[in-house]
């Protein structure tokens with residue numbers, strides 16, 4: 001099974017923290033959309049004959065697409081690839097784009113999962129982040145999507161926002177829990193240098209919670225979601241039973257995926273492929289008949305480190321047997337002392353030839369993984 005990701009590189013306005021690839025200039029949108037369809041044809045061999053069990057329209061803002069465009073994208077995928085009957089087909093959406101009629105139309109077009117970028121329910125923070133939606137829309141959007149027939153909804157939340165108190169964060173989290181989404185992705189705000197927040201931070205004009213405070217928000221998140229029946233299946237991803245995101249999981253479970261569109265990347269087990277992150281150069285290349293991508297074959301070392309970094313962030317852990325037998329990396333032998341310390345400190349445990357992190361261990365997952373790198 002494999003996945004397809006399609007990047008829609010347009011947004012109505014730039015959020016102050018965002019360094020994803022997008023443009024707010026949309027006059028050439030139609031042309032770019034046509035090139036996405038063309039790229040799907042160019043890339044038809046990339047996944048071999050693997051059936052596709054997950055399609056993800058991400059961005060940017062895919063909910064800027066007309067429902068007929070979504071229909072056409074999905075029809076094109078179904079014509080070129082073997083799309084599983086029960087494939088998870090997700091649209092990443094901003095709350096302000098989702099009218100009742102639009103929701104019904106995209107459901108008919110084949111979208112069966114929504115990933116809604118709420119980020120926060122707090123009106124002041126929404127303004128600070130420069131999000132396009134209001135606090136009221138954030139609260140109303142889930143019931144509306146339910147009414148339109150969606151039974152699989154994920155929301156994105158952010159914590160450790162500038163000057164955010166623990167109480168404000170708890171209010172946000174509690175509103176999210178009341179809405180009972182099947183899936184919650186919650187990320188700490190990271191300040192990227194080229195964003196508005198990055199510039200403010202460099203000038204000393206942005207106060208964000210320190211690492212310890214951010215860690216206490218994370219622990220609160222784990223605790224509250226656990227109490228409410230959510231499973232933390234990856235550091236930042238939580239779901240009700242049976243609602244793991246196939247798309248998100250494919251990255252951590254080394255499933256193959258094809259990325260379409262500017263800045264999208266692909267993975268086929270042996271290499272990664274990165275499409276150019278420039279809309280105009282992307283369109284020109286596709287019009288000239290080729291995909292503007294850089295290919296990076298993966299070395300044994302990169303495969304080992306990738307497995308550790310991704311596996312340790314999940315409840316599926318990392319297979320020590322796979323590392324030893326397929327990649328010739330015996331973690332137990334090489335890192336015996338480090339593993340003993342991790343286990344003594346109750347940050348990790350070994351079961352059935354897999355290494356797993358505990359809830360506390362997940363807090364420092366990337367640090368633990370890098371200590372075990374080759």
Ligand code: SF4
Pocket residue numbers: 010011012013014015018019020022059060061094117
């Ligand atoms: S966070 Fe989403 S909506 Fe905001 S600028 Fe980034 S891609 Fe666009």
